[in-house]
Amino acid sequence: MALEHAILVSLLEKPGSGYELARRFERSIGYFWTATHQQIYRVLKRMESEGVLGVEDVPQQGRPDKKVYSVADPGRAVLSQWLHEPIEPESIRHDLAVKIRGAAFDDPASLIEEVERHHHIHSDRLARYLTGELRDFTGPDAPAPLDAGQRLQHVVLRGGIAYERMTIAWLDDVLATLRTLGTTTGVAGPDPQGAPARPSA
Numbered sequence: 218m219a220l221e222h223a224i225l226v227s228l229l230e231k232p233g234s235g236y237e238l239a240r241r242f243e244r245s246i247g248y249f250w251t252a253t254h255q256q257i258y259r260v261l262k263r264m265e266s267e268g269v270l271g272v273e274d275v276p277q278q279g280r281p282d283k284k285v286y287s288v289a290d291p292g293r294a295v296l297s298q299w300l301h302e303p304i305e306p307e308s309i310r311h312d313l314a315v316k317i318r319g320a321a322f323d324d325p326a327s328l329i330e331e332v333e334r335h336h337h338i339h340s341d342r343l344a345r346y347l348t349g350e351l352r353d354f355t356g357p358d359a360p361a362p363l364d365a366g367q368r369l370q371h372v373v374l375r376g377g378i379a380y381e382r383m384t385i386a387w388l389d390d391v392l393a394t395l396r397t398l399g400t401t402t403g404v405a406g407p408d409p410q411g412a413p414a415r416p417s418a
Contacts, residue, residue: 220260221269223250225288225296228270230366232287235261245349245370248377261286269295317391325398332395336388343381350374 227233227241238261239254252260264270269292274282288296313335320328353359354371363371 220250220252220256221264222296222299223252224257224260224264225269225292228286228288229293229296230370232285234283234285238286245353245374248346248374264292267291317395320395325395329392329395332388332391336385336392339381339384339388343378343385346374346378346381350378 223242223246224238227238227246233241235254235258239257242250242252242257261270265272265286268289270286271289273285273287275285277283313332316328316331350371351359354363354367354374360367
């Protein structure tokens with residue numbers, strides 16, 4: 218998926234300014250796609266110049282006019298075409314997993330602090346997702362019943378919640394393993410035959 222498609226989806230859900238769109242990427246859109254403010258503004262300008270987006274200058278009292286973007290008909294066609302195209306399952310590139318395997322050739326205990334940092338990040342993200350779910354979908358102030366768009370947003374969020382819970386459980390397992398190994402493993406080097414040596418028990 219390109220950033221353009223995430224922008225089209227967000228603006229079809231609700232037109233908005235570049236700032237408002239960036240805020241959505243920090244919140245709900247961040248469940249499945251991330252982008253910096255600079256990336257968003259750059260792509261918005263290009264999509265406007267290509268006629269994919271329309272823009273309206275909205276007066277603001279005491280401040281410059283606000284540019285509110287919405288999806289033009291060509292933009293709807295672009296999104297429709299993409300929605301009907303097959304996409305490949307995502308390949309996982311996991312730097313931390315490679316580091317964990319590499320710890321067999323160093324001091325496994327030295328990786329504990331880094332894994333704890335990742336655990337903290339994912340725990341914070343899970344807390345934000347759960348707060349957002351309560352606010353937007355399941356709490357007393359959430360709309361009831363949810364419309365089709367809200368139900369689809371919620372199922373994406375539930376996927377994010379499940380992923381964070383799975384990751385935290387895995388990191389708990391990693392930490393337990395690293396702490397069990399401690400510093401007793403030692404540094405493993407290649408054996409004389411050229412094959413990597415297994416860490417000593």
